[in-house]
Amino acid sequence: MKERNSQKQSDSMRSRVRTSILLLLLALVAVTATTVAWFSIADRARVRTMSLDIISGVDLRMDLDAHDTIEAYKKTLSFEEIASRIQKEKGFSMKEVPLEPVTTIDQRSFTFENGAAASAKSGAYLEFTLHFMAAKDMIVHLTSADSSKNIRDGTEILSDTSSLSEAMRISFEADGICYVYDPGLGDTMTKTTSARTFGLLPSEQMILNENNAMFSLNEGEDKAVLVHIWLEGTDPLCTDELKSAEYAIRLRFTGTDSSNQAFDH
Structure with a gap:
């Protein structure tokens, strides 16, 4: 009887050990799953170069x-103009300092994977201010549509590494609202009290609507818009595949009336 009880206790102990090991493995898998998106940022493990051009539509400057x-x-506005301003205000060269994966909760304060704060002067992400003025009252939209059939000038993030564009984020903050362009969202938009996150359809399918509407302009009045560009470390596509990738950003803005009817046509 004692031997039988001893055997049962031994089997129960083995079962508990196996269960503990299984739970530990599941915990490790869970931790790995939450961190796999961040590509490592050791030497040469960063996005290498970029270009940036910004185009405005009719009656918008x-x-x-x-x-x-x-x-x-x-x-x-050309890459050279923006790079020169960032060099002057932030103290680093966009041509020499690559982006690093960061994340943010409020689209203003950015952190690395370990939770350490990322400074706007570090080059890990880009921060600059655009000033807009319009010849008439309008709602400003970000658009992927080209201005004509013969010109490719719609909003686009280009890279030989296909997943890079969907890991990129670009935000525009005005009037207390932050408008975040997420290339992987398509024609959808989610919003909170202080932020709206949206995507764009491809150029040939682009429709100006509430999803891509951003801030308003009054005729002849300047509006300052704070811009941030970053690689979202928590995006599933922000992996080691992006190491040393090259990319180009093109942003095109256009204006509509309050019914989202474009002034361009």
């Missing part, structure tokens, strides 16, 4: 500084 009249604003 922009610049890196505020002006009194719309004539002083521009239709396009």
Whole structure:
């Protein structure tokens, strides 16, 4: 009888050990699943180069500084102009300092995978201010549509690494609301009291609607818009595949009336 009880106790102990090991393995799998998206940021493990061009639509102008009249604003801003401003204000070169994967809760404060704060002066993400002015009252949209059949100038993130564009985020903050462009969302939009996250359809399918509507402009009045560009470390596609990737960002803005009817056509 004692031997039988001893055997039962031994079997019960083995069962508990196996269960504990299984639970431990499941816990490890869970931890791995939550961190696998972050690609490592050791030497040479970063996005290497980028270009950035910004284009505005009819009756809409922009610049890196505020002006009194719309004539002083521009239709396009080049990578060189933006890089020069970031070098002046943040102290680093966009051509030499690569992006690193970060994440954010409020689209203003960014952190690395270990929770450490990422500074806007580190180059881990980009931060700059755009100033907009319009020739008439309008709602500003981000659009993937090209301005004509012969010109490719719609919003697009280009890279030989296909998954990079969907791991990128670009936000525009104005009037207390942050509009976050997530290339992987398509024609959908989610919102909270202080943020709206949206995607865009491909150029040929692009429709201007509430999903891609952002801030409003009053005729002849400057509006400052804070822009952030970052690699979202928690995105499932932000993996080691993005190491040393090259990419180009093109942003195109256009205006509509309050019914989302475009002024361009």
